Amino acid sequence: MELDEDLKAFLLESNENLNQIEVDLVALEQETDSADVMNRIYRALHTLKGNCGFLGFEILQSVAHAGENLLSRLRDRHLIITPAITTALLQVVDAIQQILATLETTGTEGDSDYTSLLERLEQLQAGTTVGSELTTPLAVETAEELDDNEPALITSSATSISNRNIRVDVVLLDKLMNLVGELVLCRNQILEYANNQENKSLIDTSQRLNIVTTELQEGIMQTRMQPIRNIWSKFPRVVRDLSLSLDKQVQLEMEGEETELDKTLIEAIADPLTHLVRNCVDHGIEIPSERLLAGKPEVGKLFLRAFHESGYVNIEIADNGKGIDAGQIKIKALQRGLITTEQAARMSEQETLNLIFSPGLSTAEQVTNLSGRGVGMDVVQTNIDRIGGSIDVSSQPGQGTSFKLKIPLTLAIIPTLIVSSGGERYAIPQVSLIELVRLEGDQAKRGVEMVHGAPVYRLRGKLLPLVYLNQELQLDTKQKKSEPDYTLPSALTDMEEATSALQESTDEDEIDVLNILVLQATDKPFGLLVDAINDTQEIVVKPLGKQLKGLSCFAGATIMGDGQVALILDVQGLAQRAHVISDAQEASLLAEGLSQTQTDIERQMLLLFEGPNGRHMALPLDQVTRLEKISSSKVEGTYHKHVIQYREQILPLIYLSSVLANQPESSPPPMTTDETIAMVVVSVDEHNHIGLVVENIIDIVEEQILIKGTASQPEIQYSAVIQNRITELIDVNAIIRAGAPALLQTAS
Amino acid sequence: MADAQQFCTFFLNRLFFGVTVEKVQEIIRYHEMTHVPLAPSEVGGLINLRGQIVTAIDLRQRLAMPKRPNTQAPLNVVVQVGEDTISLLVDAVGDVLDVDPKYFELPPETLTGQIRTLIQGTYKLDDQLLLVLDVDKVADITAN
Numbered sequence: 001m002e003l004d005e006d007l008k009a010f011l012l013e014s015n016e017n018l019n020q021i022e023v024d025l026v027a028l029e030q031e032t033d034s035a036d037v038m039n040r041i042y043r044a045l046h047t048l049k050g051n052c053g054f055l056g057f058e059i060l061q062s063v064a065h066a067g068e069n070l071l072s073r074l075r076d077r078h079l080i081i082t083p084a085i086t087t088a089l090l091q092v093v094d095a096i097q098q099i100l101a102t103l104e105t106t107g108t109e110g111d112s113d114y115t116s117l118l119e120r121l122e123q124l125q126a127g128t129t130v131g132s133e134l135t136t137p138l139a140v141e142t143a144e145e146l147d148d149n150e151p152a153l154i155t156s157s158a159t160s161i162s163n164r165n166i167r168v169d170v171v172l173l174d175k176l177m178n179l180v181g182e183l184v185l186c187r188n189q190i191l192e193y194a195n196n197q198e199n200k201s202l203i204d205t206s207q208r209l210n211i212v213t214t215e216l217q218e219g220i221m222q223t224r225m226q227p228i229r230n231i232w233s234k235f236p237r238v239v240r241d242l243s244l245s246l247d248k249q250v251q252l253e254m255e256g257e258e259t260e261l262d263k264t265l266i267e268a269i270a271d272p273l274t275h276l277v278r279n280c281v282d283h284g285i286e287i288p289s290e291r292l293l294a295g296k297p298e299v300g301k302l303f304l305r306a307f308h309e310s311g312y313v314n315i316e317i318a319d320n321g322k323g324i325d326a327g328q329i330k331i332k333a334l335q336r337g338l339i340t341t342e343q344a345a346r347m348s349e350q351e352t353l354n355l356i357f358s359p360g361l362s363t364a365e366q367v368t369n370l371s372g373r374g375v376g377m378d379v380v381q382t383n384i385d386r387i388g389g390s391i392d393v394s395s396q397p398g399q400g401t402s403f404k405l406k407i408p409l410t411l412a413i414i415p416t417l418i419v420s421s422g423g424e425r426y427a428i429p430q431v432s433l434i435e436l437v438r439l440e441g442d443q444a445k446r447g448v449e450m451v452h453g454a455p456v457y458r459l460r461g462k463l464l465p466l467v468y469l470n471q472e473l474q475l476d477t478k479q480k481k482s483e484p485d486y487t488l489p490s491a492l493t494d495m496e497e498a499t500s501a502l503q504e505s506t507d508e509d510e511i512d513v514l515n516i517l518v519l520q521a522t523d524k525p526f527g528l529l530v531d532a533i534n535d536t537q538e539i540v541v542k543p544l545g546k547q548l549k550g551l552s553c554f555a556g557a558t559i560m561g562d563g564q565v566a567l568i569l570d571v572q573g574l575a576q577r578a579h580v581i582s583d584a585q586e587a588s589l590l591a592e593g594l595s596q597t598q599t600d601i602e603r604q605m606l607l608l609f610e611g612p613n614g615r616h617m618a619l620p621l622d623q624v625t626r627l628e629k630i631s632s633s634k635v636e637g638t639y640h641k642h643v644i645q646y647r648e649q650i651l652p653l654i655y656l657s658s659v660l661a662n663q664p665e666s667s668p669p670p671m672t673t674d675e676t677i678a679m680v681v682v683s684v685d686e687h688n689h690i691g692l693v694v695e696n697i698i699d700i701v702e703e704q705i706l707i708k709g710t711a712s713q714p715e716i717q718y719s720a721v722i723q724n725r726i727t728e729l730i731d732v733n734a735i736i737r738a739g740a741p742a743l744l745q746t747a748s
Numbered sequence: 749m750a751d752a753q754q755f756c757t758f759f760l761n762r763l764f765f766g767v768t769v770e771k772v773q774e775i776i777r778y779h780e781m782t783h784v785p786l787a788p789s790e791v792g793g794l795i796n797l798r799g800q801i802v803t804a805i806d807l808r809q810r811l812a813m814p815k816r817p818n819t820q821a822p823l824n825v826v827v828q829v830g831e832d833t834i835s836l837l838v839d840a841v842g843d844v845l846d847v848d849p850k851y852f853e854l855p856p857e858t859l860t861g862q863i864r865t866l867i868q869g870t871y872k873l874d875d876q877l878l879l880v881l882d883v884d885k886v887a888d889i890t891a892n
Contacts, residue, residue, distance in 0.1 A: 182799055185799060422785075424782065424783060424785075473785035473786060474785055474786060475785055542800075542801045544794075544801075544803070545801075545802070545803035545832050545834060546832060546887075546890075547787075547788070547790075547791055547803050547805070547834070547887065547889040547890065548784060548787055548791065548803060549890070550890050551784070551786055551787060553785075553786060554784075557782070557794055557801045558801075559796050559799060559801065563796055564780060564782060564796065565781075565782040565793075565794040565795065565796050565801055566782065567782065567784065567785075567794075
């Protein structure tokens with residue numbers, strides 16, 4: 001059964017205390033008047049009793065309380081310890097242990113009766129000699145009983161919480177982690193070797209090795225992971241204290257507290273995060289009167305968010321305060337001599353904001369005793385840099401400031417896609433990968449279009465900027481020839497042949513296949529063109545030497561199955577590098593290409609399909625997520641609804657025939673014997689999709705809509721002539737409203 | 749020769765170089781290297797040294813010497829620089845020599861260019877000069 005964290009901690013601590021009490025009690029019997037030991041027992045039992053009261057365990061508390069009373073008499077020397085008393089106290093320990101065991105298995109104290117024990121304790125406490133004489137033989141008896149019970153207790157506690165937890169030195173965990181990393185590499189090499197062998201038992205063994213290694217790796221990683229809550233849990237207090245002392249009102253919101261990251265990283269980011277939180281409250285959020293003047297609610301908001309993305313842990317700290325005044329930063333930086341007037345004039349807004357990370361710059365009008373304390377934003381950045389992370393600041397004057405931290409999983413073993421370009425292999429973290437697009441033959445030749453020198457590809461109607469990996473990394477074969485790799489003489493000729501062959505194939509303008517990796521850069525996707533896509537592989541990130549640290553395109557390196565080193569691409573770094581060029585291109589495009597885009601405005605990518613009763617219909621392609629043909633047998637019914645299981649989700653279906661042709665939903669629309677039905681998946685919002693069931697999908701066209709007619713139904717936007725046919729453009733939102741109104745409600 | 753110093757020696761473009769043996773981890777024959785795009789030209793590539801990824805520095809490039817002929821495979825002198833392990837690509841490896849400090853002399857004034865900053869000094873041996881490399885400075889390359 002699941003125990004909550006408090007209870008687990010309580011059980012763990014109490015068991016430790018009990019063990020100590022037991023040892024001490026026995027020691028006390030031999031050395032009757034050791035005040036130290038007595039005090040220790042008393043304190044331990046007292047703590048235990050206090051915890052019981054706090055958690056509301058009454059039976060436990062009463063037993064502990066009775067034991068404590070007796071102890072206090074002993075401690076104050078009103079009573080002298082006798083074997084009878086010791087036995088009674090040991091029985092208290094047993095009773096508590098028993099209750100704790102019940103608590104752990106059932107979550108309740110159980111219904112065992114301890115009145116006789118309580119009574120005996122009472123008697124002993126009163127010091128009635130009769131009682132003690134009487135109990136002496138009894139005590140011996142019970143002690144014997146105890147002996148019988150003891151093995152049972154030990155076995156029952158074999159799985160108890162105290163036995164399931166051990167303290168481990170982090171250094172040992174670090175070592176294990178490194179070893180597992182090495183093991184993963186060995187595993188990869190063995191798998192590669194075994195796959196080329198015929199020996200069945202070798203193949204089987206290597207498969208087993210594969211599975212075991214994976215599990216081991218997960219287990220070891222798990223031991224080191226801690227939720228970010230461990231740091232965040234102290235923030236409510238920090239924010240409260242700080243806002244009180246500053247006469248501000250701040251509401252703290254946290255999201256993604258469960259996000260786990262490696263222990264060493266948790267420790268490394270604790271101080272920087274605390275500093276950022278303090279900074280937001282101190283410098284960001286205004287005092288209530290100021291906020292009211294600015295037309296904002298009195299209570300300022302501080303928002304913390306953590307999530308995994310692109311192989312990084314992302315942490316956002318945002319406030320809705322006054323924001324950072326870029327002008328003021330420039331002035332401050334000028335005053336401190338951090339920048340020259342000339343530099344100041346040239347600086348973009350973002351560059352100016354980044355100045356807050358330089359040493360010796362504080363934007364606070366007055367330095368408070370709470371913010372800062374010797375650590376500036378420069379220290380924050382240094383600390384984040386040290387663990388290979390990054391920090392970005394963005395700010396809207398009057399709206400607030402937000403800090404975005406990216407903390408890498410340097411210790412992690414990450415799944416990657418191995419690609420090759422220019423004769424070398426590169427690993428791309430799968431987390432930044434959205435999809436793979438492969439164009440062949442004609443498509444490959446026509447797929448890439450140029451926008452003023454910048455290559456783009458139309459991905460489902462949207463332009464995807466393209467980046468050629470070999471160009472970005474300056475891998476073109478010509479350069480390779482002038483700077484040949486050092487190769488053994490024997491291999492040299494092969495190598496040269498290979499490079500010249502490669503060159504020929506690129507020189508010829510005939511491209512047969514284009515491999516596009518759609519990757520997620522910080523804000524928008526881009527396509528990366530590579531020569532070949534090899535396979536997926538789990539790799540261990542190894543840092544690059546300091547000579548290569550400055551290369552932002554690479555996140556590290558790894559050792560491949562064949563023992564060769566491959567570089568790991570840093571998708572963000574690559575995108576940034578590529579954007580340097582594309583920004584300029586975009587700007588010049590905007591300057592001169594406006595007229596062209598204006599004529600293009602009315603051209604739309606449309607999906608043409610056949611609606612109910614043979615009506616020609618269309619829908620803008622950018623609303624379409626996917627086109628599917630599904631078997632009608634997959635459609636399942638819930639109450640008045642049709643749904644299918646689609647990509648691990650439940651996808652509600654709307655039959656256009658029932659919405660537009662008034663065929664009742666309950667009697668299944670015309671699918672009866674038909675095996676496949678055509679479905680257009682459209683997105684309602686980020687999380688929700690819906691399947692529109694149509695009769696037939698006709699085509700995807702790019703059309704300039706010139707003639708518009710009025711709509712015949714509210715679910716139709718307008719009608720138009722497309723490819724010489726009257727075509728009705730459907731209004732997806734209206735159809736969802738009509739077909740699945742509940743979905744819109746949950747979405748909003 | 750009580751306080752004699754030991755040097756691991758090697759050849760580059762027919763010049764005789766030495767590195768204190770304390771810094772040298774091992775010497776290995778040519779190892780396949782992974783080219784690092786965009787890296788400074790002094791970086792020859794990355795090698796897999798028993799699971800450790802080591803940056804190889806092409807000493808000819810670093811010392812602004814002519815390129816090694818394509819037919820000649822370099823050897824790796826693996827050295828420790830601080831906490832890093834790097835490999836120095838050399839033409840050929842010589843013996844480990846015991847050298848008496850009294851033969852030491854600073855590099856001649858006429859030695860200029862890149863090489864001067866990287867050479868601590870020379871030992872006047874009987875038949876030739878031993879140029880002592882400052883490994884820390886050799887490793888001090890940064891990429892942008």
